Amino acid sequence: MDIKKYMGVKIKEYRKAMKLTTMELGSLSGTSQSTISEIERGTRSIQVESLAKICNALSVTLNDVLPISASQEKTDASYPPEISQLTNIISSLSSDEVRLLTDILLKVKRLPQSDRESLKSLLNSLMNNKL
Structure with a gap:
């Protein structure tokens, strides 16, 4: 899975967990509903600033939506x-x-x-x- 699709899947998972519509997430993050939909489908690239706003609206970190290689994965000790x-x-x-x-x-x-x-x-x- 490419990075855009991976991030889109994660954003959608967190949005659904919060019981938000794409319109509501867009409003909370200052992003249009259509952009949220495209990001979730993995068909749109996203600026880091916009991604940070979406993550903030979802109460998650950038690390929560970015793929992490096994060598970079956090351990409980951290x-x-x-x-x-x-x-x-x-x-x-x-x-x-x-x-x-x-x-x-x-x-x-x-x-x-x-x-x-x-x-x-x-x-x-x-x-x-x-x-």
Whole structure:
């Protein structure tokens, strides 16, 4: 598979995981719907700046959509321990649980910082009370 097709497949996978239409992704990334469709089909080249905007709208990194050779692949050791732990927990969840967790995290990410802090306090309080 060539690089354009590979990136298109990955972008489409992430877009569908977020339950976005090509129109919605285009709006979030400042890209036209037709361009998103062409990118997903692998029929259009993309500028790095545009790819970065699309990745940002999908809450993924450029590395998530670019093909990586086996020698460049990240290992768990390259991540902070918290990320490795989270990755292990997520890998043990069902697809439905992962989708739910993704939806929750995306909603939290979109909250203003003050609301995030309030939510963090509430969750810490609940965990300390073992609820």
